[in-house]
Amino acid sequence: MTRLFCFPYAGGGASAYRRWQRGLDALDTGVRVMPVQLPGREERFGEPRFTDLDALIEDMDAQLDDELSEPHLFYGHSMGALIAYTLARRRQRRGATLPRALVLSACRAPHLPPPAIADPDAGDEELLAALVGLGGIPRTLLDHPEILLALLPVARDDLRLCLGSTAVPTEPLRVPLHLFAGVADRLVGVDEMLSWRRHAGAGCAVRTMPGGHFFIRSDEDVFLRELASLTRRYATARVPAHQVPAAAGA
16 A cells, blocks of 8 residues: 655644545545654654754654655645655655655745744744644634643744755756645745746646645645545556656646
């Protein structure tokens, strides 16, 4: 079974993707959802968090190497897309097994400056207001300060990690890129997603979705149908990833 490794967005964790397996099974995709747990959150809460992207990628590459020997795809949203892409790029450089495709959403192309989501050094109220406004934190959590106390330090370090990413890649990635952009996303516009094409050496397709930056939450059913159609195609493919053509762009 093809594995779909899902990397979390800033402030999020593996739990953001745990109910996707049921949704994708109902759509007969033939993929196994593999939510990736980063240090410093949920079951790995006691571990030090990373604020340096290269250090995080080196650690993840070593930890996931055995699991990535089987057919797989990478999915990432926002920060998760940056992580998925950078991990694939590292594995390409060292000649390791690559994913059949990358599915990335709500993330600017790596040669563009990161979006100004929020100042990681802002006060709690200012940072919280920014994250809630984007849809990254459900408003229902505002009634649970004990959860927010644990979440805000994670979000701060994740924002530092994203802002510290400055390396511009020179070699195109040799796997297809499938990109999703929210039509009302005020942080990452469609044009900024289209700019990924300069980093795609095996085809690039861009689809627009209803909703803002967190359309994977506000319009989850719509997105999962699109994801199911895409992953089903790679789950049944029996050719190397670089030979699987990307779908036509939207």
